[in-house]
Amino acid sequence: MSKVKEIISLYQNKKALPSEVVKEYFEKAKKNEFNSFITLNENIFEEIEILDKKVKEGKIEGRLFGIPVSVKDNILVKGLKCTCASRMLENYIAPYDATCIERIKKENAIIIGKTNMDEFAMGSSNEYSFFGPASNPFDKERVPGGSSGGSAISVANNESILSLGSDTGGSIRLPASFCGVYGLKPTYGAVSRYGLVAFASSLDQIGPFSKNIEDLEIIFNVIKGKDERDKTSFNLPEEKRILQFPLKIGVLRDSFSEDVDGEIKIHLDEFIKTLEKEKIAIVKEFEMETFQYAIPVYYIIACAEASSNLARYDGVLYGYKSESENLWEMYEKTRTEGFGEEVKRRILLGTFVLRSGYYEEYYLKAQKIRTKILKEFMKNFENFDLLLMPVSPTLPFKKGEKLKDPIKMYLSDIFTVSINLSGLPAIAFPYRFSKSGLPVGFQFVGKFFDEYLFFELLKRIENIF
Numbered sequence: 001m002s003k004v005k006e007i008i009s010l011y012q013n014k015k016a017l018p019s020e021v022v023k024e025y026f027e028k029a030k031k032n033e034f035n036s037f038i039t040l041n042e043n044i045f046e047e048i049e050i051l052d053k054k055v056k057e058g059k060i061e062g063r064l065f066g067i068p069v070s071v072k073d074n075i076l077v078k079g080l081k082c083t084c085a086s087r088m089l090e091n092y093i094a095p096y097d098a099t100c101i102e103r104i105k106k107e108n109a110i111i112i113g114k115t116n117m118d119e120f121a122m123g124s125s126n127e128y129s130f131f132g133p134a135s136n137p138f139d140k141e142r143v144p145g146g147s148s149g150g151s152a153i154s155v156a157n158n159e160s161i162l163s164l165g166s167d168t169g170g171s172i173r174l175p176a177s178f179c180g181v182y183g184l185k186p187t188y189g190a191v192s193r194y195g196l197v198a199f200a201s202s203l204d205q206i207g208p209f210s211k212n213i214e215d216l217e218i219i220f221n222v223i224k225g226k227d228e229r230d231k232t233s234f235n236l237p238e239e240k241r242i243l244q245f246p247l248k249i250g251v252l253r254d255s256f257s258e259d260v261d262g263e264i265k266i267h268l269d270e271f272i273k274t275l276e277k278e279k280i281a282i283v284k285e286f287e288m289e290t291f292q293y294a295i296p297v298y299y300i301i302a303c304a305e306a307s308s309n310l311a312r313y314d315g316v317l318y319g320y321k322s323e324s325e326n327l328w329e330m331y332e333k334t335r336t337e338g339f340g341e342e343v344k345r346r347i348l349l350g351t352f353v354l355r356s357g358y359y360e361e362y363y364l365k366a367q368k369i370r371t372k373i374l375k376e377f378m379k380n381f382e383n384f385d386l387l388l389m390p391v392s393p394t395l396p397f398k399k400g401e402k403l404k405d406p407i408k409m410y411l412s413d414i415f416t417v418s419i420n421l422s423g424l425p426a427i428a429f430p431y432r433f434s435k436s437g438l439p440v441g442f443q444f445v446g447k448f449f450d451e452y453l454f455f456e457l458l459k460r461i462e463n464i465f
Contacts, residue, residue, distance in 0.1 A: 003214060003215060004063075004064065004067055004161065004162070004214075004218050004219075005214070005218075007021060007066065007067060007161070008060065008065055008066070008067075011055045011060050011066055012060055014055060014058075017051075017052045017055055017056075018048050018051040018052055018055065018065075018066030018110065019045075019048045019049070019051075021066060021068070022044065022048055022066065022068050022110050022112065025112060025158065025159055025160055025161070026040070026044065026068065026112050028157065028158055028159045029070070029112055029113055029154065029159040029160065033135075033157070034134055034135040034136070034137055034140070034144070034153045034157060035116055035131070035132055035133065035134045035135060035150075036115055036116055036134055036144075036149070036150040036151075036153035036154045036157065036159060037070070037113045037114065037115055037116060037150060037154070037159070038073050038081070038085065038113075038114050038115065038116050038129075038131050038150070039073070039080055039081045039083070039113055039114040040112065040113040041077075041080060041111055041112055041113050041114075043079070044110050044111070044112060047110060048066075048110060051066050051110075061108060062106070062107035062108035062109075063107045063218055063221070063222055064104055064107040064108060064109035064162075064218070064219065064222060065107065065108040065109075066108065066110060067109050067110065067162060068109075068110050068160045068161055068162075069104055069109045069110065069111055069112070069160055069161070069162045069163060069164065069219075070111070070112055070113055070114070070150070070154040070155075070159065070160035070162075070163040070164075071101065071111055071113075071114055071115065071151075071163065071164045072114070072115050072117055072148050072150065072151050072163070072164060072166055073085055073114040073115060073116065073117055073150070074117060074120070074121055074196060074197040074199075075098045075100065075164055075195060075196055075197075076094035076095075076096060076097060076098045076101065076195040076196075076197075077094055077097060077098070077101050077111055078094055078095065078096050078097045078101075079093065079094065080094055080111075080114055081093055081094070081114065082094040082114070082197065083130070083131070084117070084119065084120045084121070084197050085116060085117045085118065085119045085120070085128075085129040085130055085131055086119045086120055086130050086338070086339065086340065086343070087130045087320055087337070087338050087339075088319045088320045088338035088339060089197075089313075089318075089319050089320070090130065090320065092318060092319055096195065097195060098192075098194060098195020098196060098206075099192035099194040099195055099227045099229060099230065100164060100191060100192065100195070100206050100223040101164075101195065103223050103225075104164075104219070104222055107222050109162075112159075112160055113160075115148070115149075115150030115151045115153075115154055115163065115165075116129055116131060116134045116149060116150030116153075117146065117147045117148055117149060117150055117151075117165075117171075118146040118147035118149070118171075118342070119339070119340045119342065119343050120197070120199055120306070120310065120343050121147040121166055121168055121171055121197075121199045121204075122147065122199065122306070122342050122343055122346055123146040123147050123409075124145065124146045124147070124170070124171075124174055124409055124410070124412040124413055125143035125144075125145065125146045125397070125399075125402065125403075125409065125412070126143055126144050126145065126146040126147065126149025126150065126175070127143060127146070127399060127400070127403060128146070128147075128340055128341070128342040128343075130340060134149045134150050134153055135153075135399075136153075136396050136438075137153050137156045137157045137179055137180075138179075138180070138437055138438055138439060139396065139436075139437070139438060141398055141399060142178075142396040142397060142398050142399065142438070143178065143396055143398075143399055144175050144178055144179050144396070145175030145176075145177065145178035145179065145392070146171060146174065146175060147166075147168075147171040147175075148163075148165030148166060148167070148171045148172050148175050148183075148209075149175045149178075149179075151164065151165040151172075151175070151209050152165070152175035152176050152178070152179035152181055152183065152209055153175075153179055155179070155181045155209045155210060155211055156179040156180055156181050156211075161210070161211075161215065162208060162209065162210050162215060162219050163208065163209040163210075164206060164207070164208055164209075164219075164223070165183070165206070165207060165208075166196055166199075166204055166205065166206050166207070167183075167185040167204075167205050167207055167420065168200050168203045168205075168302060168420060169203065169298055169302060169413050169416060169417040169420050170185075170391070170412075170413045170415075170417060170419075170420070172184065172185050172207045172209065172428070173185055173391050173416055173426060173427075173428035173443055174391055174392055174412065174413070174416060174428075176209055176391070176428040176429075176430075176441065177428045177430075177439065177440075177441030177442075178392070178396040178438075178439060178441075179439060180430045180433075180439030180441065181209055181210065181211055181430060182210050182211070182212070182213060182216045182427065182428065182429055182430070182458075183207065183209050183427070183428040184207045184208055184216055184220060184425070184426075184428075184451070184454070185205055185207050185419065185420070185425060185426045185427070185428075186205055186207050186220065186224065186425050187236070187423065187424065187425040187448050187449055187450075188202075188203075188205055188232070188420075188423035188424075189230075189232045189233050189234050189423075190205075190224050190225075190233075190234070190236050190425070190449075190451065191205065191206045191207065191220075191223050191224055191225075191233070192206075192223075192225075192227030192229065192230040192233045193205070193206060193230050193232070193233070194227055194229040194230045194233075198305075198309040199302070199305070199306055199309065200301065200302040200303075200305035200306055200309070201309065202301070202305060203298075203301070203302055203305070203420045203421070205420070206223065207220075208220055208223065213429075213454075213455055213458040213459050213462055214459065216427075216455070217452075217455045220451060224236050236449055236451065237449055243453070243457060243460075245279060245280055245281075246276075246279050246280060246281050246282050247280065247281045247282075247385045247386060247457070248281070248282055248284075248383065248384045248385050249275065249281040249282070249283045249284075249384060249385065249386050249387070249388050249444075250283070250284060250285070250286035250380055250383065250384035250386075250387045250388065251268070251272060251283055251284070251285055251286070251387075251388045252285075252286065252287075252288065252388070252389040252415075253285045253286065253287050254287075254291055254389075255268055255388075255389045255390055255415075256268075256269075259393050259411075259414075260393045261393060261395055263395065263434045263435065263440065264390050264392075264393070264395070264440055267431055267432050267440045268388075268390060268442060270432075271431055271442065272388075274464065275461075278464055280457075280460065280464075283388070284384075286380050286383070286384065286387070288373075288376050288377075288380070288418075289376065290372050290373045290376050290418070291418065293369050293373070294373065294414065294417050294418035294421065295410055295411065295413065295414055295417060296366070297366045297370055297373070297421060298413070298418075298420070298421055299349065299410060300349075300353050300362050300366040301363070301366050301367065301370065301421070302346070302350075303346045303347070303349040303350035303353065304350040304353050304354050304363050305350070306343075306346050306347060306350050307347045307348075307349075307350030307351045307354065308350070308354075310339075310343070310347055313334075313335065313338060313339075314331050314334060314335065315330055315334030315335075315338075320334060320337065320338035321334055322334045322336075322337050322338075342406075345406065353366075373418050373421050373422055374421070374423070374424075377418075377422050377424060377445075378447075381447050385453070386444050386445065386446055386450070386453065387446075388442060388443070388444055388445075389415050389442065389443060389445070390442055390443070391415060391428045391441050391442060391443045392412055392415065392416075393411070393412070393414060393415065394412065395434055395436075395438045395440070396438050396439070397412075415443070419445055423448070424445055424447065424448060425445075425446050425448070425449070425450055425451050425454070426443050426444065426445045426446070427443060427446075427451075427454040427458070428442070428443045429441060429442065429443070429444070429458055429461075431465070444457070444458075
């Protein structure tokens with residue numbers, strides 16, 4: 001039993017106390033069997049004592065009352081370390097709460113700890129962490145996906161009921177798919193980014209993980225909405241759609257290309273046939289001419305923004321500092337020793353494309369193609385209610401398999417990055433398991449503000465499968 005409403009019902013009927021429920025999850029997180037946590041919140045027991053008292057007095061308030069939640073280690077939680085899985089911020093203590101943290105605290109959620117991730121959210125496997133790689137909960141020899149790997153593991157392995165992560169190029173959806181849970185990348189701006197350590201500001205988006213669609217909707221409703229401290233945020237329309245079945249769903253033709261794992265294609269075909277048999281949807285293929293450009297465009301824009309955002313880590317204001325005899329040497333040694341290999345690679349790439357004389361050739365051209373990607377998505381939405389595609393072209397791969405080949409690693413994001421470039425919402429959902437027992441998941445992509453369409457459709461699908 002793990003549904004949020006069921007647990008709160010137990011509290012309301014005085015059949016359980018938050019101390020009993022949270023302790024069970026906390027003890028499992030403490031074992032850290034899959035290296036999913038970087039920091040545990042040892043202060044929760046004072047908070048739980050207060051909630052226990054409220055249960056006994058019948059004063060249960062909040063949509064997340066006494067629910068254990070984990071948080072990716074690039075989102076600020078006041079008083080806890082926020083390392084971004086980097087030596088650069090190894091001992092950094094967050095001085096304030098991110099807006100999404102303020103909102104879940106207001107609903108009386110219990111934050112049990114900060115989860116492992118790729119350094120500064122740069123990675124697809126959770127192997128680029130200063131605190132060591134995390135492991136897939138279904139096979140320890142394999143990766144959980146990245147960069148929010150620890151968050152996905154914590155939910156899949158019952159170390160928390162809900163989790164918060166960030167998605168810059170698929171960092172929520174990929175680990176959700178590899179770990180067999182739900183992961184939502186909201187419409188850009190639907191959730192405030194205030195308090196999220198920036199990687200690529202025009203692509204970053206905070207979103208939730210859960211084991212079922214009902215819980216995902218509950219926490220999304222808590223964290224969404226306009227925030228004056230993030231001028232790109234806005235209020236999402238709250239009206240729920242009454243779906244007219246069958247929906248018109250487009251499946252990306254490249255989902256069945258030779259580069260996609262055979263088992264994923266078989267399961268996708270089976271899923272489509274079931275949608276049609278149950279009269280949930282009429283599914284037809286669609287093409288995207290810009291699909292082939294998504295990876296290079298993404299890595300030009302994301303790396304350019306990263307090189308700018310990470311310039312602040314120079315050893316002067318905060319974070320790691322290497323002692324040196326002169327200022328320039330201190331800068332160089334601090335950044336050389338403080339950042340890991342993948343972060344340095346992306347900073348160098350980003351700095352290169354922004355150099356005088358190269359800006360128009362790379363960055364400006366990439367921004368123009370980004371606009372074309374969005375236009376092509378919107379053109380397809382003239383014919384379809386939703387779009388369907390795999391989250392990854394492969395099943396969870398073995399640790400170390402792609403570490404020496406960055407291009408091969410980047411291609412893990414081929415089905416996810418175009419959604420971030422366009423700002424559209426997408427949701428990863430679990431479907432079946434492969435013959436070797438690994439999760440197989442897919443994603444729906446919607447028009448702007450289609451989050452509630454995801455929720456309503458997947459509730460119906462959950463009842464069938």
